[in-house]
Amino acid sequence: xxxxxxxxxxxxxxxxxxxxxxxxxxxxxxxxxxxxxxxxxxxxxxxxxxxxxxxxxxxxxxxxxxxxxxxxxxxxxxxxxxxxxxxxxxxxxxxxxxxxxxxxxxxxxxxxxxxxxxxxxxxxxxxxxxxxxxxxxxxxxxxxxxxxxxxxxxxxxxxxxxxxxxxxxxxxxxxxxxxxxxxxxxxxxxxxxxxxxxxxxxxxxxxxxxxxxxxxxxxxxxxxxxxxxxxxxxxxxxxxxxxxxxxxxxxxxxxxxxxxxxxxxxxxxxxxxxxxxxxxxxxxxxxxxxxxxxxxxxxxxxxxxxxxxxxxxxxxxxxxxxxxxxxxxxxxxxxxxxxxxxxxxxxxxxxxxxxxxxxxxxxxxxxxxxxxxxxxxxxxxxxxxxxxxxxxxxxxxxxxxxxxxxxxxxxxxxxxxxxxxxxxxxxxxxxxxxxxxxxxxxxxxxxxxxxxxxxxxxxxxxxxxxxxxxxxxxxxxxxxxxxxxxxxxxxxxxxxxxxxxxxxxxxxxxxxxxxxxxxxxxxxxxxxxxxxxxxxxxxxxxxxxxxxxxxxxxxxxxxxxxxxxxxxxxxxxxxxxxxxxxxxxxxxxxxxxxxx
Numbered sequence: 001x002x003x004x005x006x007x008x009x010x011x012x013x014x015x016x017x018x019x020x021x022x023x024x025x026x027x028x029x030x031x032x033x034x035x036x037x038x039x040x041x042x043x044x045x046x047x048x049x050x051x052x053x054x055x056x057x058x059x060x061x062x063x064x065x066x067x068x069x070x071x072x073x074x075x076x077x078x079x080x081x082x083x084x085x086x087x088x089x090x091x092x093x094x095x096x097x098x099x100x101x102x103x104x105x106x107x108x109x110x111x112x113x114x115x116x117x118x119x120x121x122x123x124x125x126x127x128x129x130x131x132x133x134x135x136x137x138x139x140x141x142x143x144x145x146x147x148x149x150x151x152x153x154x155x156x157x158x159x160x161x162x163x164x165x166x167x168x169x170x171x172x173x174x175x176x177x178x179x180x181x182x183x184x185x186x187x188x189x190x191x192x193x194x195x196x197x198x199x200x201x202x203x204x205x206x207x208x209x210x211x212x213x214x215x216x217x218x219x220x221x222x223x224x225x226x227x228x229x230x231x232x233x234x235x236x237x238x239x240x241x242x243x244x245x246x247x248x249x250x251x252x253x254x255x256x257x258x259x260x261x262x263x264x265x266x267x268x269x270x271x272x273x274x275x276x277x278x279x280x281x282x283x284x285x286x287x288x289x290x291x292x293x294x295x296x297x298x299x300x301x302x303x304x305x306x307x308x309x310x311x312x313x314x315x316x317x318x319x320x321x322x323x324x325x326x327x328x329x330x331x332x333x334x335x336x337x338x339x340x341x342x343x344x345x346x347x348x349x350x351x352x353x354x355x356x357x358x359x360x361x362x363x364x365x366x367x368x369x370x371x372x373x374x375x376x377x378x379x380x381x382x383x384x385x386x387x388x389x390x391x392x393x394x395x396x397x398x399x400x401x402x403x404x405x406x407x408x409x410x411x412x413x414x415x416x417x418x419x420x421x422x423x424x425x426x427x428x429x430x431x432x433x434x435x436x437x438x439x440x441x442x443x444x445x446x447x448x449x450x451x452x453x454x455x456x457x458x459x460x461x462x463x464x465x466x467x468x469x470x471x472x473x474x475x476x477x478x479x480x481x482x483x484x485x486x487x488x489x490x491x492x493x494x495x496x497x498x499x500x501x502x503x504x505x506x507x508x509x510x511x512x513x514x515x516x517x518x519x520x521x522x523x524x525x526x527x528x529x530x531x532x533x534x535x536x537x538x539x540x541x542x543x544x545x546x547x548x549x550x551x552x553x554x555x556x557x558x559x560x561x562x563x564x565x566x567x568x569x570x571x572x573x574x575x576x577x578x579x580x581x582x583x584x585x586x587x588x589x590x591x592x593x594x595x596x
Contacts, residue, residue: 009060010058010060010064015045015058015059019041019045022065040072044078047071048067054080055430063200066085070085070089081283081284082236082283084243086236087240089201090185090205093184093185094125094184097117097182097186098116098118098125100114100116100119101181101182102114114181117178120167121161121164123164123166128164131164132205133209135152135156135157136202136206137206137209138156140203140206147199149196149197149198151189151193151195152193154179154192157179157194158175158176158179162175184197185201203236207236208240210222210237211237211240215252216237216252216255217255219233219234219252221255223256223272223276224256224269224272227272231272234252234256234276234280235276235279235280235283238253238284249281249284250294253277253280253281253297254297256274256277256280257274257304259300262303262307265311266313271313271314272314274304275318277301278301278305278322278325278329281301281325281329282324282328282329287328298330302330302331302332305322305323306331306332310525310526310528311528312528316508316512316517316518316526317517319523320522320523322526323523323525323526324523327436327523328435331437331523334381334384334437335383336436337387338387339380339384340384341377346466346468347465347469348378349375349469350535352534353372354372355369355495357490357494357497358495359489359572368486368490370486371594373593374591375536375589375591376536377535378524378537378538379440379538379542379588379589380587380588380589381437381524382426382438382440383437384440385426385440386436388450388454388455391458393450393451393454395424396450396454400414400450402449402579403444403446403450406446406552406579412424426441427441427442427443429441429442433520433521433584438521438523438524439521439538439543440588441543441584442582442584443588444579444581445546445555445579449482451588452479452480452481452590453479456473456480459480473592477595478594478595479594480590480592481591482548482589482591483590485574487593488545488559489571489572491539492540492571493532494533496533498533499570499572501533501539501540502530502532507530509529510529511540511541511569512541512542513562513565513569514563515565515566516562520584521543521584524537524542525538527541527542538559540559540569540570540571541564542559542561542562543562543586543587544557544560544561544575544585545557545586545589550579555577555578556575556576557574557576558574558575559573560573
């Protein structure tokens with residue numbers, strides 16, 4: 001009858017507070033002096049925050065608890081990879097479960113000394129673990145619910161242990177008594193039922209079983225056909241197998257994402273296979289040294305992930321996860337060293353034809369007529385802005401006239417309104433915000449403006465620029481700019497006065513806002529159903545976008561962001577902040593239009 005709740009990831013401050021309080025508690029239990037406990041806490045914090053991977057794991061409360069336990073158990077070190085952390089955690093819990101145990105009566109007096117389970121049964125500990133792996137797989141496969149832990153019947157556990165035992169003196173009743181008084185890798189839950197302490201360990205042990213039985217064919221078949229049950233098992237199986245042999249991981253990728261006829265629509269099983277293959281590679285493969293034999297497999301996974309993202313085949317959260325994996329493999333829609341989309345005829349700009357449209361709402365609604373202009377299909381991405389940084393754009397004074405006048409740019413560095421120190425690249429945030437195919441965030445209005453001026457020069461000087469863009473820029477004096485409010489709103493709502501780019505009602509599968517559940521920026525283009533009448537994407541939600549309008553004190557933002565509700569991602573919604581502010585939810589988009 002309890003209600004389940006989803007725990008938000010811990011922030012860095014919450015991770016630190018948890019560790020401090022954990023070691024205060026441990027000191028009380030184990031009689032440590034406060035200074036020693038504090039020292040251990042500092043060591044654990046240093047270990048976690050020195051590694052991006054460990055910090056990502058520590059955001060999950062369960063894993064942070066285990067990391068704190070493992071930190072002491074391993075003598076002050078922690079594994080970085082998720083599968084290795086689970087492996088060590090399982091070893092720790094198995095050790096707790098089968099170690100010698102003292103049972104006390106109600107007055108606290110020792111009444112019986114129990115030997116370790118493996119010692120008493122006279123069985124190798126690895127055989128006990130193999131039994132638990134088989135039980136975990138069977139329970140996971142048969143579990144009706146897709147959350148929580150499965151029931152392990154006492155009969156299956158006891159009979160399995162008795163079959164392994166080499167001690168003829170072991171009695172059924174005594175074994176049941178021993179098991180019921182132990183805690184660790186299996187816990188008694190009611191009469192005649194055991195369970196794992198968390199679904200994580202059930203999934204990991206099931207993965208261990210599958211790596212030794214019909215791997216990789218069975219893992220891939222289960223994951224592609226029943227991903228809600230088997231996706232984590234498949235990823236953990238891939239990670240575990242990769243520790244033994246890189247070939248084993250690539251074999252799983254081949255089974256998850258086999259060659260598919262690109263002319264056929266992407267089946268749901270193929271979409272899931274692509275997602276899991278991408279995640280397995282991103283999590284466990286040595287991507288910096290891919291062999292020539294395996295490179296075609298990476299290309300196949302990349303292509304399948306783009307189809308998944310742009311086809312809207314899975315739910316929004318899965319499409320966002322596919323985009324994150326694609327960023328680590330390399331998103332073929334973008335070149336790492338260029339601002340443009342190589343497969344787009346106008347390099348990412350989309351024509352917004354001349355004509356009137358309805359701007360505003362209610363009593364403020366009015367008709368505005370605009371000439372033809374071109375707008376970027378997506379917000380500017382991390383990779384695209386990175387080309388500006390790499391080209392030395394922060395060091396060129398003529399890109400920064402307004403910033404110089406405001407006193408916020410000097411010697412190739414910008415100082416945001418709340419920054420302690422100036423910077424020469426966007427502010428970095430923890431999590432997926434820095435992935436190459438996400439909208440760039442952490443930039444001020446001045447940085448967005450400087451990028452526009454840099455890109456105008458790049459296009460004018462680029463001999464391979466498409467004929468139309470070259471003519472507009474070189475002969476007619478057009479520029480790459482931040483959109484005006486009118487340009488932004490027309491591109492979003494078209495000429496029929498839409499409330500959202502796609503229609504009249506909010507839809508979490510068409511835009512990244514709070515109801516979507518992603519909680520961060522998302523890969524650009526993963527909401528194809530949310531495109532505007534002109535095919536412009538991500539105008540609603542994901543990130544606020546700087547516009548050209550405002551004054552010295554404030555600049556107008558449009559579009560809403562991932563953390564806002566449905567009302568705040570409507571086409572008419574406006575917001576404004578200081579031009580020298582930056583945040584993880586503010587980015588920008590380009591227009592190509594006549595010089596204003």
